[in-house]
Amino acid sequence: MKTVRAFLVGVAVIGLALLLVGLRVNPYAYFAGYVVLQYVIIATAWNVLGGYAGYVNFGTPAFFALGAYTAIFLIEAFGAPLPVLILAGGLVAGLLGLGIGYLTLRLKGVFFSIATFALSVVLQTLIINWDYVGGAKGYTLIRPPAPFFGSWAILLFMVMVGLAVVTVLVARSVERSWIGRGLAALRDNEEAAECMGVPTLRLKLFATTLSGFFLGVAGAPFPYYVTYVEPSSAFDLNYAVNALAMPMIGGTTTWMGPVIGAVLLGTAQQVATVTISSELNLLIVGVVLVLFVVLAPEGIVGLVRRLRRR
Amino acid sequence: MSRPMADTLLEVDAISKRFGGFLALDRVSLQVRAGERLGLIGPNGSGKTTLINCISGALPTDGGRILFEGRDITALPAYQRTRLGIVRSFQIPKPFTSMTVLENLGIPLEYAAPARSHGAAAALDILRAIGLDAKAQLRPTGLTQIEMRKLELARAMAARPKLLISDEAMAGLSSAEVDDILAILLRLNESGITIIMIEHIMRAVMRFSQRVVVLDAGTRIAEGTPEEIVRNPAVEKAYLGE
Numbered sequence: 001m002k003t004v005r006a007f008l009v010g011v012a013v014i015g016l017a018l019l020l021v022g023l024r025v026n027p028y029a030y031f032a033g034y035v036v037l038q039y040v041i042i043a044t045a046w047n048v049l050g051g052y053a054g055y056v057n058f059g060t061p062a063f064f065a066l067g068a069y070t071a072i073f074l075i076e077a078f079g080a081p082l083p084v085l086i087l088a089g090g091l092v093a094g095l096l097g098l099g100i101g102y103l104t105l106r107l108k109g110v111f112f113s114i115a116t117f118a119l120s121v122v123l124q125t126l127i128i129n130w131d132y133v134g135g136a137k138g139y140t141l142i143r144p145p146a147p148f149f150g151s152w153a154i155l156l157f158m159v160m161v162g163l164a165v166v167t168v169l170v171a172r173s174v175e176r177s178w179i180g181r182g183l184a185a186l187r188d189n190e191e192a193a194e195c196m197g198v199p200t201l202r203l204k205l206f207a208t209t210l211s212g213f214f215l216g217v218a219g220a221p222f223p224y225y226v227t228y229v230e231p232s233s234a235f236d237l238n239y240a241v242n243a244l245a246m247p248m249i250g251g252t253t254t255w256m257g258p259v260i261g262a263v264l265l266g267t268a269q270q271v272a273t274v275t276i277s278s279e280l281n282l283l284i285v286g287v288v289l290v291l292f293v294v295l296a297p298e299g300i301v302g303l304v305r306r307l308r309r310r
Numbered sequence: 311m312s313r314p315m316a317d318t319l320l321e322v323d324a325i326s327k328r329f330g331g332f333l334a335l336d337r338v339s340l341q342v343r344a345g346e347r348l349g350l351i352g353p354n355g356s357g358k359t360t361l362i363n364c365i366s367g368a369l370p371t372d373g374g375r376i377l378f379e380g381r382d383i384t385a386l387p388a389y390q391r392t393r394l395g396i397v398r399s400f401q402i403p404k405p406f407t408s409m410t411v412l413e414n415l416g417i418p419l420e421y422a423a424p425a426r427s428h429g430a431a432a433a434l435d436i437l438r439a440i441g442l443d444a445k446a447q448l449r450p451t452g453l454t455q456i457e458m459r460k461l462e463l464a465r466a467m468a469a470r471p472k473l474l475i476s477d478e479a480m481a482g483l484s485s486a487e488v489d490d491i492l493a494i495l496l497r498l499n500e501s502g503i504t505i506i507m508i509e510h511i512m513r514a515v516m517r518f519s520q521r522v523v524v525l526d527a528g529t530r531i532a533e534g535t536p537e538e539i540v541r542n543p544a545v546e547k548a549y550l551g552e
Binding site for chain 1: 366367368387388389392393397398400404405406407408409413416417418420421422423465468469
């Protein structure tokens with residue numbers, strides 16, 4: 001029953017977004033909304049591995065950029081349409097996720113994090129040297145006229161609304177299934193989980209693949225959004241920092257945490273970019289993250305629960 | 311080597327384990343009969359925990375075979391051995407700290423136990439039998455040392471073991487608490503569970519075990535009834551030196 005309700009809430013969110021589109025607010029709102037929604041997907045996807053399974057991935061830019069560059073390759077090679085780009089971007093990044101899943105056999109804790117960070121650097125170097133997708137110069141996409149809504153900003157905004165709803169619903173159902181309980185067990189103690197019958201390797205591979213898939217999905221529409229992609233923007237360190245900071249601020253143990261974190265922090269960054277300076281948004285992340293780690297290590301969700309219990 | 315008997319539950323056949331240049335286990339063999347209470351003792355560093363890590367699948371072996379109910383399980387990952395019925399508890403309790411005591415039992419019930427024994431009711435039954443039902447809704451961090459040990463045993467029970475390997479479940483407990491844990495283990499054995507007990511507290515091992523195996527420096531140096539073991543000069547030498 002609860003699953004049905006969650007599904008209905010998802011549909012309602014999409015409906016609300018459509019209504020918003022009907023209102024024809026300032027086009028910049030869609031442009032900014034896209035970024036916030038992109039972060040909802042990134043934070044939720046990151047949290048499947050980082051929050052549920054406890055493996056901190058510093059390589060978010062690698063997955064995001066792999067989604068974006070898979071899209072660029074498919075546009076360049078076949079002129080593939082957006083839905084295909086999103087699916088393919090997700091699948092390729094999911095494969096990379098499966099690969100780093102096998103890393104967890106040997107690398108735990110901070111060593112895993114360093115390896116994922118290195119992965120991002122290696123992949124960026126490869127892309128810089130691959131001229132077919134633009135190399136170091138970057139890739140310029142000339143968009144055809146938007147097929148729906150009459151504007152790419154609105155169309156991409158709606159695409160992101162849909163993708164974010166799907167990502168959150170999937171993360172939520174994983175969290176509440178036997179898989180989520182097994183992941184929580186291995187996060188708490190991997191050795192004990194294995195000895196209690198939890199197939200830890202298989203569950204970790206599932207988590208890294210699913211997490212990678214949705215990070216790639218978040219990156220696939222990126223070329224359409226910016227129309228000019230260069231390695232340094234697709235592999236931006238901001239993605240690594242935000243992917244980690246947003247779930248930490250919202251709370252990592254539930255699906256709601258990354259959503260809350262992404263909406264709050266993502267919106268704050270967008271507002272700060274416009275009203276103060278585009279450099280300030282990283283400062284905001286830093287300050288807020290430090291405050292939360294010190295004062296509310298279980299994030300907003302944990303804080304609310306603690307206050308309610310009193 | 312003696313031939314396996316018809317009711318052999320676990321047979322460890324000449325397994326070795328090497329850590330770099332250090333031979334932690336040197337062709338150790340061991341047979342455990344169904345329903346037996348076996349004590350495994352030896353000085354610190356003799357390879358007891360390594361041996362049970364190999365049996366439970368936490369460590370791969372470097373040679374030798376392990377048979378459970380006649381089936382070769384040497385290559386099986388740990389979680390599959392658990393599902394077959396080999397369950398171990400840890401020397402240092404390793405509870406799932408983000409879950410309540412009840413939820414801790416839910417993991418093995420869901421992942422290891424046969425399908426019919428699922429659910430909170432089954433978990434509560436186990437907690438009641440072990441005397442931890444009043445703490446069902448607490449987080450493990452709020453438990454005392456003995457309660458933590460009991461949780462470790464309760465969680466192992468939730469996996470519905472045929473063979474329970476108890477790794478120093480009593481270290482650091484008071485004498486009354488040792489009796490408490492001992493009584494639980496004896497009850498479990500009466501219900502049909504075979505138990506291997508690794509323990510440093512001699513009073514407990516000798517009272518509990520029907521048979522004792524002694525390890526020293528990675529080899530098996532003695533085997534016999536508790537009475538035989540205490541009189542064995544090789545065992546005395548291993549513990550006290552010459």
